[in-house]
Amino acid sequence: MDLPAPEVAGPAALAALLADPTRAGILAMLRDGPHCVCEMAAALGERQNNVSMHLARLRDAGLVHRTRHDGDARWIFYARDDAACAAAAAALAALLR
Amino acid sequence: MDLPAPEVAGPAALAALLADPTRAGILAMLRDGPHCVCEMAAALGERQNNVSMHLARLRDAGLVHRTRHDGDARWIFYARDDAACAAAAAALAALLR
């Protein structure tokens, strides 16, 4: 007996981020480089404000960051933070290791 | 443009399993070997029937399997399916790769 309760709050929060198909699709699409919001919204069949909200959550978690387009500053490109994504992958893998 | 919609249903479903702190704690505790239900319920501070229900979901996903105790068949020990867990870890890592 006397099992210690494992600390899983961090990995569980990361898993919750990946648990939504829209957010998972965003991260999958960003594997091949940056994309703008309307582009990903169209690919996912979701509305723009929805995708924007999900991107805000990924941003708060530090998994993605945004930059403006050089020519037209209305376009906002999102890109993955490779270091944060690698750390997240390691944290999740630690649960199943 | 014309981004294809990525296929993320599988990884998202796996992430949803890990997104619950109780299920994540179960998998974390099972890393060091099999445990019975009441043991894990006590360690997590959750009720036994609750843990039993979460174990049923992990069982349906194939991540764990159960065996009876040799001495007292009332006690049911759960253990991880290492192959399924490795496959799940690979599927999740593919999202963040």
Next chain:
DNA sequence: CCGATGCATCAGCGCGGATTGACACAGTAC
């Protein structure tokens, strides 16, 4: 200037999942 476009934020609603409480079942001890 004005209208259009791309993005972000907010209150409200609905739905799915987790918890609760009660019960049923198998196995053990007596």
Next chain:
DNA sequence: GTACTGTGTCAATCCGCGCTGATGCATCGG
């Protein structure tokens, strides 16, 4: 046999999360 323990299942409830619809903000083009 009865009493007790460990586990599983079920209806009912609660609650958090995502979607909707509207609105605001910044930027570009005329």
